[in-house]
Amino acid sequence: MSTSPARSHHHTHNEKDERPRFFDAKAKALCWARAETVPGRHPERWRKDAAGNVVCKRFCNCQGCLCFEYDHIVPYSKGGESVVENCQILQTRVNRFKSDKDSVDKKVLRSFSCDVSFTDKELDIIEMAVYGDVIRPGNQCRCRTVAETLGKFKSKSSMPACKLPHDEASS
Structure with a gap:
């Protein structure tokens, strides 16, 4: 061998x-x-x-x-x-x-850390951009995907969509 x-x-x-x-x-x-x-x-x-x-x-x-x-x-x-x-x-x-x-x-x-800290709203926007949705444990809603927000996709989920990543009315 x-x-x-x-x-x-x-x-x-x-x-x-x-x-x-x-x-x-x-x-x-x-x-x-x-x-x-x-x-x-x-x-x-x-x-x-x-x-x-x-x-x-x-x-x-x-x-x-x-x-x-x-x-x-x-x-x-x-x-x-x-x-x-x-x-x-x-x-x-x-x-x-x-x-x-x-x-x-x-x-x-x-x-040694970066001097930048992010608000919850900013982290929501980053998560939406990176993953296409925002998942918040404990929330009883689901966040819209980018496609859903743009009207290109209708979710089959019966759970109501929340206002994350942000609500224009509260801005």
Whole structure:
């Protein structure tokens, strides 16, 4: 039986060199699930990072104030493993400032945050733009999709549509 070099089990590097650099999909899903939820926001779409910043799941690995990255709590460069126990979500800007530092407390992380905060109305508009609807846990209404708002789609749902993302009369 012949084996190709890629399948060879001869170890020319030590085990530490072969550890994964990035979190796998399961670790990322568990890391997201462990992060603090945002009251009044859908937990599959919105979370708070380790510094308390609101981030959107669709904005992973980008540069804006609602964007985030999966961070090694103990930096990879200092031996931190790519496992869920060593994973946290951090606003991209915060993660870049944290860099290879470990034991950074929440107050210091917070000082690296974007200076922009969003109102509920602004988050509704962003959620509508990104997902096509707004889901608010606990609301007894459903939000219109963009197509429904433009009159191009009629929902089959019997649940009444609410006035999110905003009501022109209250603006």
